Amino acid sequence: MRWQVHGERVLYDSAWVRLSLVDVEIPGGERFEHHVVRMPNKAAGVVVHDRDRGLLLLWRHRFITDSWGWEIPAGGMNPGETPDQAATRETLEETGWRAGPLRALVHFSPTNGISDQVFHTFVADGATYVGEPTDVGESERVEWVPMDEVRRILRDNEMLDGMSLTAVAYALAFGELD
Numbered sequence: 001m002r003w004q005v006h007g008e009r010v011l012y013d014s015a016w017v018r019l020s021l022v023d024v025e026i027p028g029g030e031r032f033e034h035h036v037v038r039m040p041n042k043a044a045g046v047v048v049h050d051r052d053r054g055l056l057l058l059w060r061h062r063f064i065t066d067s068w069g070w071e072i073p074a075g076g077m078n079p080g081e082t083p084d085q086a087a088t089r090e091t092l093e094e095t096g097w098r099a100g101p102l103r104a105l106v107h108f109s110p111t112n113g114i115s116d117q118v119f120h121t122f123v124a125d126g127a128t129y130v131g132e133p134t135d136v137g138e139s140e141r142v143e144w145v146p147m148d149e150v151r152r153i154l155r156d157n158e159m160l161d162g163m164s165l166t167a168v169a170y171a172l173a174f175g176e177l178d
Contacts, residue, residue, distance in 0.1 A: 003025065003026050004024065005022060005023070006025060007022070009021045009033075016040075017038070019035065019036075021033040022034050036115070037114055037116075039116060039118075042120065043086075043117070043119050044074060044083040044086040044087040045073060045074025045075075045090070045119065045163050046073055046074070046091050046123070046124050047105065047168055047177070048073065048097065048100075048124045049123060049125060049126070049171075050125075050144065053144035054149065055145050055177075056097055056144055057071065057142070058072075058073060058094060058141070058142055059139055060139040061140070062161070065160070067160055069159055069160040070153050070164065071139075071163075072121075072161075072168065074087070074090055074161075086120075087120070087122050091124070093138075096130055096131050096133045096134075097129055097130065097142075099127050100127055101125055103123045103124075104120075104122055105171060106166065106170045107120040119167075147177065
């Protein structure tokens with residue numbers, strides 16, 4: 001069943017987010033306004049894997065949920081940037097490590113019932129240390145986390161970020177981290 005869109009009214013708009021009311025009609029005739037969050041910037045992240053060291057992760061606090069957790073390097077795409085370019089840039093800025101060759105992992109819409117947000121994820125085979133992170137406000141620390149510890153982190157709900165959780169679990173499920 002495809003819903004019919006009759007129009008959209010913007011309630012709030014900024015460079016980060018737009019909130020709209022969309023006039024929709026579902027098959028069978030019911031018509032109503034649905035809140036939609038539009039995200040002008042897509043995002044990209046990288047599961048940086050090294051056979052000997054594990055995954056390159058950030059330990060960070062998220063003020064919105066007032067929670068701490070492990071995350072992959074990730075962030076918004078700049079205008080004109082491709083997903084892989086953004087993923088490479090974000091990894092270097094947030095960790096100080098230049099990601100090795102990228103392979104596309106999975107792209108997905110985390111909340112497609114209310115938002116058009118899209119995440120693009122990649123796997124990098126290794127990384128080269130360049131220096132301290134230039135984006136110092138991103139995390140409390142950056143660490144190589146052994147794979148047994150990564151599995152424990154997943155099991156014990158210490159990776160709460162949706163992009164990170166999806167990318168790491170997907171990579172594990174499909175043998176990308178062998």
